[in-house]
Amino acid sequence: MKNRFSLMAAALLCAAWMTAAPKIQQVEPLCWWTDMKTPLTLMFHGEDLQDAKVSVQQLVNGKARRGECHGLVVRGQHNAESPNYLFVDMGVFQPGMYRITLQKGKKKAQYDYLIAERRNGSRDRQSFTAADMIYLIMSDRFVDGDESNNSTKDTREKADKSNVNGRWGGDIQGIINSFDHISALGATAIWPTPMLCDDEEAWSYHGYACSDYYHIDPRYGSNTQYALMVQEAHQKGLKILMDMVPNHCGASHWWMKDLPYRDWINQFPEFTNTNNVFSANYDINASEYDRLLSNRGWFDHPMPDMNLENPDLLKYFQQWAIWWIEYANLDGLRVDTYPYIEKIPGSQWIKAIREEYPNINIVGECWTRPAPAVAYWQSGTKNFDGFDSNLPTVMDFPTEEAIRQALENDGNGWGNGLTRVYDAVAMDYQYADVNKLLTFLGNHDMARITDVVKDKDPRRVKLAYVLLATMRGIPQVLYGDEYAMTSKGEDVSNHSYLRAPLPQGNEVTAEMQQMFDFQAALFQWRKSEPVLHSGRTMHFFSRDNTYAFFRYNDKEAVFVFANAAEEARTIPTKHYAEILGKYNAVGRNPLTGESIDLSRKDIRVPALSTLIVKLTK
Numbered sequence: 001m002k003n004r005f006s007l008m009a010a011a012l013l014c015a016a017w018m019t020a021a022p023k024i025q026q027v028e029p030l031c032w033w034t035d036m037k038t039p040l041t042l043m044f045h046g047e048d049l050q051d052a053k054v055s056v057q058q059l060v061n062g063k064a065r066r067g068e069c070h071g072l073v074v075r076g077q078h079n080a081e082s083p084n085y086l087f088v089d090m091g092v093f094q095p096g097m098y099r100i101t102l103q104k105g106k107k108k109a110q111y112d113y114l115i116a117e118r119r120n121g122s123r124d125r126q127s128f129t130a131a132d133m134i135y136l137i138m139s140d141r142f143v144d145g146d147e148s149n150n151s152t153k154d155t156r157e158k159a160d161k162s163n164v165n166g167r168w169g170g171d172i173q174g175i176i177n178s179f180d181h182i183s184a185l186g187a188t189a190i191w192p193t194p195m196l197c198d199d200e201e202a203w204s205y206h207g208y209a210c211s212d213y214y215h216i217d218p219r220y221g222s223n224t225q226y227a228l229m230v231q232e233a234h235q236k237g238l239k240i241l242m243d244m245v246p247n248h249c250g251a252s253h254w255w256m257k258d259l260p261y262r263d264w265i266n267q268f269p270e271f272t273n274t275n276n277v278f279s280a281n282y283d284i285n286a287s288e289y290d291r292l293l294s295n296r297g298w299f300d301h302p303m304p305d306m307n308l309e310n311p312d313l314l315k316y317f318q319q320w321a322i323w324w325i326e327y328a329n330l331d332g333l334r335v336d337t338y339p340y341i342e343k344i345p346g347s348q349w350i351k352a353i354r355e356e357y358p359n360i361n362i363v364g365e366c367w368t369r370p371a372p373a374v375a376y377w378q379s380g381t382k383n384f385d386g387f388d389s390n391l392p393t394v395m396d397f398p399t400e401e402a403i404r405q406a407l408e409n410d411g412n413g414w415g416n417g418l419t420r421v422y423d424a425v426a427m428d429y430q431y432a433d434v435n436k437l438l439t440f441l442g443n444h445d446m447a448r449i450t451d452v453v454k455d456k457d458p459r460r461v462k463l464a465y466v467l468l469a470t471m472r473g474i475p476q477v478l479y480g481d482e483y484a485m486t487s488k489g490e491d492v493s494n495h496s497y498l499r500a501p502l503p504q505g506n507e508v509t510a511e512m513q514q515m516f517d518f519q520a521a522l523f524q525w526r527k528s529e530p531v532l533h534s535g536r537t538m539h540f541f542s543r544d545n546t547y548a549f550f551r552y553n554d555k556e557a558v559f560v561f562a563n564a565a566e567e568a569r570t571i572p573t574k575h576y577a578e579i580l581g582k583y584n585a586v587g588r589n590p591l592t593g594e595s596i597d598l599s600r601k602d603i604r605v606p607a608l609s610t611l612i613v614k615l616t617k
Contacts, residue, residue, distance in 0.1 A: 127361035145173030172221035186523025209250030239331035308345035338364030371427035380432030417545035439473035
């Protein structure tokens, strides 16, 4: 009997000796906070973490406190398919530093984890609304504020300003240095393209192939500097949106060498693109083949398609978005390629964020047309299939297209010119909330507005901006368009050419400054006009390449007459009697201060120009 027990003891000792020592390489989220509605699940990655026993001790003055820990408690754990991952559910009760131990046999690995105290009022933070104007920045190209970080030893692609498709050095410091310029334009919020690490060997400057969801790319700065940027923006009265990409990661992401689960990403026997058929999500005639390919095909070769139907990945992305909002004190999110995401888990992702932050606004890129196809993705739309994306705001691609097409030629011909804009706005009934449409004339993925309008005529550009500033929705301006920038190359279809740096100093010509001053007057005025933020719209049809509309409420109205014709037009004020009679007909042009009597029948508006009149009762 004695020998039997000796053999058992020896076997146990041998098993303990043969157990590989667990190693921890990543723990995400990087930290967490008290008083969060979202439960915390830590993802451990390293070596041989499967089935590790997890324990927690509180640290006091750097030393582990003995006894049971009540501030951070293990509630459950589960393995992944890879033995190098462990998911641990935690109960969070008190702020502090905690030592988490993963033990297998007698071997263990430890990780010190911070639970911080949540800032006051965080849950009730406000967000961007139709009272804001959003300034879109291409992060790498905008302004190079710190040349020392243009290339780093930890990232593969180095700065090369001679390569139109390469990195040029825009960074966080460049954005901070431009706050006064952005504020002077009348913008109140900033949307930088993704600033998380993108470590592809080439084309990494666009930032949409993330290699680390929890770290700012060192060529832009650091997590700390990013949070300071948000803080300084708030001091300047500016909001910051983070551009997030849950649909795909980059091929260089660290987990691509060791996926937690095979279905962490959508995989095929050979490379398979998405078919870009968003309609498959709501088309009653669509095949399952097309629907799955739309959501599961890869966006591009270096962009593996994430599978949000994997519950651990969905939880990971929910925590990731919430972590950045809390850590950096963000004011909102922009979501890239939203309809490419698996539909139901995509809506659950948005729902989790909004449950943590009830007032947060999130705008999704739903690059499709016509209006019903876009409206399908806005929360509150009464869809035939009962689907609700939980996404408050969608990008208004139909109106963007209408304005650009209206101004790209002389507007002659049936259905051309500003009748296109009328037709686009006539579809407003499709949307759950037209004041939560993100309106724009262009962005970093399409030719600049000045490249598009006929003859690159600044008068047409100004007309477009009057429409943008006075129509329903949340206006967004692409950096450089305040100067009527054009693409820096003959091929405007190559997005890299339009993503040139913002002109500085002597690069700003008198004509560019004139355009800036015009837009600044427009958007500064817009900030103080609630009727433009929440008012209703009444518009009037015409086939003479003009467009007239009122933004109005019970107390006041703003009348806009846009003339895109190449000759002057007389305003047919008698057509507007049904609404004009509700206000004093004598109003004021808010940009010039001039008094305008709309009861007159001889008001002439010059070719390619607009008239704005503020009316009161």
